[in-house]
Amino acid sequence: PEVTLSPRKRLRIALGAPATDDTEFGRWMTDFTTTIRQDTDEIYGRLDDAQDNRALICGRVNMLYRDRRNHVQTARLMETEARLSCQAWVQSMNASDLACSEVMALHTQVVAQRLEIVELWAADRRRQA
Template identity: 55%
Template sequence: SSGTPLLLPISASTSSPPLQLPSASRKEDIPEVTLPPRKRLVSTDTELGGYMREFETRVRQDTDEINMRLDDEQTERQLLAGRLNMLFRDRRAHAYTRHLM
């Protein structure tokens, strides 16, 4: 009359049977899946290592090239700054020489 259904007792003798592990012969019956090359993961460490070495070499070469270009640019700017300073010094000397004439 309270609206709650009564719970039935469960006896201990109704336990489930133990789980059976699949036998080795059953595993042999499962066919092996062969994926197309584009869907396969890199299968060996040597193949992955090869890709990583190639990537690392390419990045190192690109970085070296960028650093060389930056060094060349900095050297060129230093040369231009030196020339500009020399022109300013020469300008004063030329003005003084012109004044003496």
């Protein structure tokens, strides 16, 4: 024998609704509908956020694509500046080394001349004595 249930009773059984009175069932259906609406709103919100993020990323990619020549030029300028800075540093180190060696040579000359002066004084004292 086939049992025929009303649509409302079939829905109650399918959704696990309590088989009590219509007031409790109505309250349960209201809660269920509210939950479905909230979940749907949350899903739509997340989809909107995802679309916003995608649009933002697309905008950034387009901007980078448009500005790629400027980025290449900036990179070249930075590389040139780095190379020239390195060359300037090498030149300054060479100049510093040269100045240091010249100072050492002058210091050596001064020491030699002082020694010569001391020897001349000693020779002069011997002659006078």
